[in-house]
Amino acid sequence: MSAPAVRRTRAKRGSGDLLREEIVAAAKRLLAEADRADDVSMRAVADAVGVTTPSIYLHFADKQELLGAVVADVFRELDVAMLAAAADESTPMARLRSYGLAYIRFALDHREHYRLAMLDPCPKPNVEVDEVLHSAAFSHMQATVEECVAAGIFQGDPLAITFEMWAAAHGVAGLVIAKPYLPFGDVEEFADRCLCVAALGHVVRPLLGADPAPEAIVGWLARQRA
Amino acid sequence: MSAPAVRRTRAKRGSGDLLREEIVAAAKRLLAEADRADDVSMRAVADAVGVTTPSIYLHFADKQELLGAVVADVFRELDVAMLAAAADESTPMARLRSYGLAYIRFALDHREHYRLAMLDPCPKPNVEVDEVLHSAAFSHMQATVEECVAAGIFQGDPLAITFEMWAAAHGVAGLVIAKPYLPFGDVEEFADRCLCVAALGHVVRPLLGADPAPEAIVGWLARQRA
DNA sequence: GCCGCTAACTTAACGCCGCTAACTTGACCG
C-alpha cells in the first residue's frame, strides 16, 4: 500500500494543471472512502496519484486549499441535483420543498464533504466552496423564495427568509449527520416535516403581524378554532 | 512557554483522580482560548498542568475522551442557562422560545465546545456529551413540547416535534458558527425569527391535515384571506 | 524501621503528519 501505486509520467511543459486535476480527483476519491477528513493525508493523496508529496504544494498552498477544491468540485453537482429534483414542480412552494429535500439528501449522501463545507472551523472562509454553495443551493432557494414573495405567499425580505429556510435545511442535515443514531425515524420524512413546518411558519407569520409574541400565537390559534 | 510552567507535586496514594480534574480544567481553559480544537495538543495540556504528556493517558484513553470530558463539563452549564432564561416565563410557548434562544446563545458563546459536541465526526458516539445534552437541553425542550401538546397548541408525537424544534435551533447555531460573515443581521433577531417560524409551523400544521402538500398550504392561505 | 507492593508518574521513542529548502531532470526554444 505504501509503494507508489503507479509512477505517473511527467507532464508536458505547458501543462502542469494536468496534475492538479489528478490530485483533486484522487483526494475526492480518498475522501469519499474515508469517513474522517484527517484520515486523508497529503502523503496518501500523493501516493494515489503516483507522485511525491511536495509536488502537491506546487498546485495547492496547503491542505485546506486542496480540500477546498475537492469540496467545491463535489458541490458543483449539487446544482444539478437540485434542479433535477425540482424540474417537474410547477409551483414555487413545491419547488421550494423539492430544493430543500434535495439539499438535505445531497448533504447526507456526501457527509464528509458537507462537513468540510458547512461544519468545519473557518480560519479563513473557504472562498471557492462558498462561491459554489452560493451559486448553486443558495441562488435557487433565493429565486424561489422571491417567487413566493411575489405570489403573496410569503411576506418580508426575501434574503432574510432564504437564510431562515437555509437554517432549517442545514439544521436537519447537520443534526442527522452529527447524531445519526438518534431515533428520527425515516430521515426523508423527518426532513420533509421540518421543511414543511418552516414553510408553513413563513406563510402564517404575516397573518399575525410582524413579530408575534408567544401569547399572540396562542391567541390566534384560539380564534382560528372558533 | 515550552518549559513546564510549574511542576505539580505528585498526588497522594489514594487519589489520582485529582489529576484528572486538573487535566480537564486545563484543557477547558486552553480550548476556550484557542479557536480550533486541534490547536489544543495533549502536550500543551500536560504542560499547562505541569505534568508529562503520557500521564494524561493514565486518566483518559485518548484525546477524544479527554475532549469529550471537557465538552460535557462545559455543557453542564447549559442546563442552568436554559432554566435561568425561562424562569420568568409562565406559558409553555414562551418557555419554548426562551429555551431555544438560550440554547442558541450558549452555542454561540461556546463555539468550539459546541462544534465538538454537535458538529464533529462521530467515530464512536460521545456518550458523556450526549448524556449531558439529553439531560439538559433536550429534556427541557421535550417537557415543554409535551406541555404544548397537552394544552392543544401542538398536535402529534412530542418526541418527533422536539427533534424538529431541535433541528431548527441547531440549524441557526450551526449556520452562524460556520458562516459568521454572512449578512444575517442581528443574530439574536435572526434566531428569534427562525424559532418563531418553526413554532408557528407546528401550531398551524394540524389545521391543514396530517401531511400538507405545498398546494394545500397555498389553498389554505387563500381561504384564510377570504 | 525497613520491605515489598503498587499507584503515580517519567523518559525515550515510534510512526505519522503538514510542510519547506534545495537539488535534479527533462521538454522545449533558439
Next chain:
DNA sequence: CGGTCAAGTTAGCGGCGTTAAGTTAGCGGC
C-alpha cells in the same frame, strides 16, 4: 546542441498522538 526553467524529486524539520518500559514515592505489614 546547449541553455532555460517548469515539473518534479530527495531529504529533513518540528510537531503530533500514542505506547513501552523504567522510576519514584507513599503505605500496609512484619
